[in-house]
Amino acid sequence: MTTFTEDDLIAYHLGELSWLRRRQLRSALEKDAALAAESEAIAETLRAFGAEPAPVVDEAMLERTWQRVRPTLEVLSPVPHRARTLWMVGGGSALAGATAVVVLVLTFAQRVPSQQEAVNGEPAGSIAARAHDLLAELQGKSKVAGANNNQAGSVMVLPDAVAEDPSLAAHLDMAERVLTEVSHSDGRLQPETQDQVHRLLLENAMYYQSAETRGDMSTAAVIDDLGRVLTSLDAEPRASAHDEDSFRLQMKVGDVLLDLRILDHDTKKQGNDVKPAKLPASTKETSF
């Protein structure tokens, strides 16, 4: 006979059990009175916390919150999105390149067909056809994957660095995990965490340099901030979570973690591999 634990019962009430396991548990609940009593106690506990009234946000509270936040807001200036900037820079270069190719091809095309010559052993018509294909890809007209693009549509000139670099993505993931662990623990770091911090620090310098060379300044800025936090953690293990330095470091860890999560969020959004979070009903009604 299948046995069920308290976790199974909690998972059942929270809708976290598989269909098959749920069916087995339902059947067991009908036969086992003790299990049914335990299940009811869990359900009652959940009900006790399920119907908490929501706070009311009235005009006064909104005004109060706004008045507190408003003075701290700096005037923003539009910053072109990193990928968009790269695309524009890359796109401009590609367009200039394409124009040069067209000029060259036209020069050859005018001369070659009349004389029916081959250029580097390749018939002139073939060169013109390749130029036409390249132009179609550049202009996003090609519906099939092209040799210059490996995908349908416009030629990708500068792909997103994080999304395209699994080792950088893995590095940022690992950093996020380690910093989360650090922020959730008190006192000195565990030796294995300390080792991870040290390894991350060594790798971080390389990724920073790479991002900077690439001109990917927003990623470089996050990596740079991460480097500062890692250096502090590596050099000065926290003796106590209550001293001022430690508190400041905790704050910095929190900021860097947020940056990493936003970068991760942006990257995943770019890759379209993350579904939007399910929001509570009231938010859905008003927001989307």
Add this chain to the structure above:
Amino acid sequence: MAKDEQDAIGRVVAGDRDAYRVLMERHLPAVLRLTTRITGNSVDAEEAAQDAFLRAYRKLPEFRREAAFGTWVYRIAMNCALDLVERRSRDLNWNAVPMDGEPGVAPVAESHRASPERELLDREAQTLREEAMQILTPMERTAFVLRHMEDQPIPVISAALGVPENSARQAVFRAVGKLRRQLKPSRDGRFAAGALVQAQESR
């Protein structure tokens, strides 16, 4: 995302700070409900909500317009509230009980004026719930609130907490187990969780 929100974001990014009020006005209720549930008191809830909107504002130029601002600020608020709860748990001198001596209860939605008895029962129920929640670690509390009260799926909770999905799931299970034991029959034989449910149902 609604067009007026996109317009507001465009205006804010172009330098119009006051346009941010539109976004705050729309999303403050959901954010505040979340932060109240995670922090357990209105003082911290307001602080975490303000922090979330401030952080979102600073990151707004990098915000991808095709994403939903509501989802984004909600996730930032999860982190702000969790950070605050963790900071408070380290600072033993912190006491969020307001000056009038009442427990830090957020104002609640009431469709009618409650009787004094009803208000007393509500306050008792709230105190019981809050006392029970105090035994949870910040991570357990956040995971439980997000899963059970805010109906967020485990992958979202795991991302918010920065832990693997299984750890997030275990944190929720541990929280429910602890709450259940905390609300077990009291000395007078009443089942505390049952009393809370009755109090809510008679509302």
